[in-house]
Amino acid sequence: METPKKALITGITGQDGSYLAELLLEKGYEVHGIVRRSSQFNTGRIDHLYVDSHDPRARLFLHYGDLTDGSRLVTLLDKVQPAEVYNLAAQSHVRVSFDEPEFTGLSTGVGSTRLLEAIRMIGLECRYYQASSSEMFGATPPPQNESTPFWPRSPYGAAKVYAYWMTRNYREAYGMFATNGILFNHESPRRGETFVTRKISMAVSNIVAGKQDYLYMGNLDAVRDWGYAKDYVEAMWLMLQADQPDDYVVATGTAYTVRDFLQFSFEHVNLDWEKYVRFDERYLRPTEVDSLIGDASKARDVLGWTPKVLTPELARLMVDADMNTIDLRTKLPAQL
Numbered sequence: 001m002e003t004p005k006k007a008l009i010t011g012i013t014g015q016d017g018s019y020l021a022e023l024l025l026e027k028g029y030e031v032h033g034i035v036r037r038s039s040q041f042n043t044g045r046i047d048h049l050y051v052d053s054h055d056p057r058a059r060l061f062l063h064y065g066d067l068t069d070g071s072r073l074v075t076l077l078d079k080v081q082p083a084e085v086y087n088l089a090a091q092s093h094v095r096v097s098f099d100e101p102e103f104t105g106l107s108t109g110v111g112s113t114r115l116l117e118a119i120r121m122i123g124l125e126c127r128y129y130q131a132s133s134s135e136m137f138g139a140t141p142p143p144q145n146e147s148t149p150f151w152p153r154s155p156y157g158a159a160k161v162y163a164y165w166m167t168r169n170y171r172e173a174y175g176m177f178a179t180n181g182i183l184f185n186h187e188s189p190r191r192g193e194t195f196v197t198r199k200i201s202m203a204v205s206n207i208v209a210g211k212q213d214y215l216y217m218g219n220l221d222a223v224r225d226w227g228y229a230k231d232y233v234e235a236m237w238l239m240l241q242a243d244q245p246d247d248y249v250v251a252t253g254t255a256y257t258v259r260d261f262l263q264f265s266f267e268h269v270n271l272d273w274e275k276y277v278r279f280d281e282r283y284l285r286p287t288e289v290d291s292l293i294g295d296a297s298k299a300r301d302v303l304g305w306t307p308k309v310l311t312p313e314l315a316r317l318m319v320d321a322d323m324n325t326i327d328l329r330t331k332l333p334a335q336l
């Protein structure tokens with residue numbers, strides 16, 4: 001029997017990590033994931049994939065670690081010897097990055113350097129994926145592609161720009177197969193509950209169930225290019241199968257406002273969003289990113305990648321998922 005290819009995923013407990021782990025397991029990989037120690041289990045998104053490690057069929061293995069702990073990354077990479085490393089771990093919330101700029105820099109920015117340097121130090125021959133972001137384009141007007149200048153508008157965006165350039169530098173300086181996926185917003189029923197799309201889909205289901213009266217929101221005019229996370233992890237994998245390391249934008253190329261997303265979601269259950277949505281300035285950011293619309297022609301032409309799910313369908317799919325699990329949710333999310 002052939003030895004399975006090994007992949008290491010940082011951020012495996014997050015939205016994208018869980019879909020990527022699923023995809024790689026389906027493709028026959030042995031998947032290793034880095035998990036942060038927490039006072040409660042934080043593996044809810046991947047529990048369905050886990051097989052006890054004593055079982056000979058087990059192909060998913062979890063290890064404690066943290067992107068702020070460089071020596072741990074060295075010992076772990078040395079032990080696992082993965083052929084592919086996907087760096088998805090980050091403090092990924094833009095609004096929170098204004099409250100925690102230093103930690104965001106340490107994890108989202110310097111965390112990538114720690115991982116790249118660990119790979120270099122032990123001489124690991126692997127392919128590296130960096131989760132770069134459309135937030136790097138920030139205030140540069142759309143459409144944005146691989147040649148668009150960066151103008152980050154948050155500590156998160158700035159940390160991602162640093163990680164992007166470190167990834168390119170390790171590619172150019174050491175010949176490492178290091179690739180940036182510049183992904184635009186992508187969502188799913190596993191999206192964190194304080195990101196705008198999931199906040200909306202959960203509120204719709206709570207309102208229908210009579211558990212919530214109003215939804216408090218910030219800027220409804222922001223334009224985003226929202227795709228489906230399951231489609232986007234496929235693009236990550238394709239990038240590491242390419243002949244050469246490179247940088248790719250991944251997006252749907254469509255544009256909707258937060259207001260549009262509200263309308264698609266409430267309309268799906270025959271409610272008028274304007275009756276339920278109220279403004280709270282707490283959800284505004286000191287500097288906003290007004291409009292992100294990606295041009296993913298390169299990913300289409302070189303990798304053969306195209307999105308399957310577009311924003312209106314995504315909104316409906318997320319509302320349906322939250323409507324189906326409403327009975328399992330016992331409390332409303334804290335107002336964060």
Ligand code: NDP
Binds near residue numbers: 015093
């Ligand atoms: P999530 O916030 O859902 O997941 C982030 C993951 O990173 C979690 O597993 C989290 O662990 C882990 N993590 C956070 N800090 C550390 C740390 N210091 N050490 C180790 N692990 C850590 O993000 P997504 O899945 O949505 O996004 C994945 C990546 O892609 C992120 O880097 C994000 O910035 C980037 N990105 C996301 C986009 C999107 O639209 N979703 C678009 C473009 C880029 P825990 O579960 O313990 O919190």
Ligand code: GDR
Binds near residue numbers: 093183194196219
């Ligand atoms: P974003 O996602 O900042 O684009 O970053 P988020 O869903 O948080 O915000 C999208 C837009 O909605 C506006 N907005 C609100 N946002 C939140 N969270 N809560 C609200 O109540 C609210 N009201 C209006 C925001 O101002 C913003 O304009 C995401 C993250 O996944 C990043 O990690 C990733 O890199 C980028 O997408 C691409």
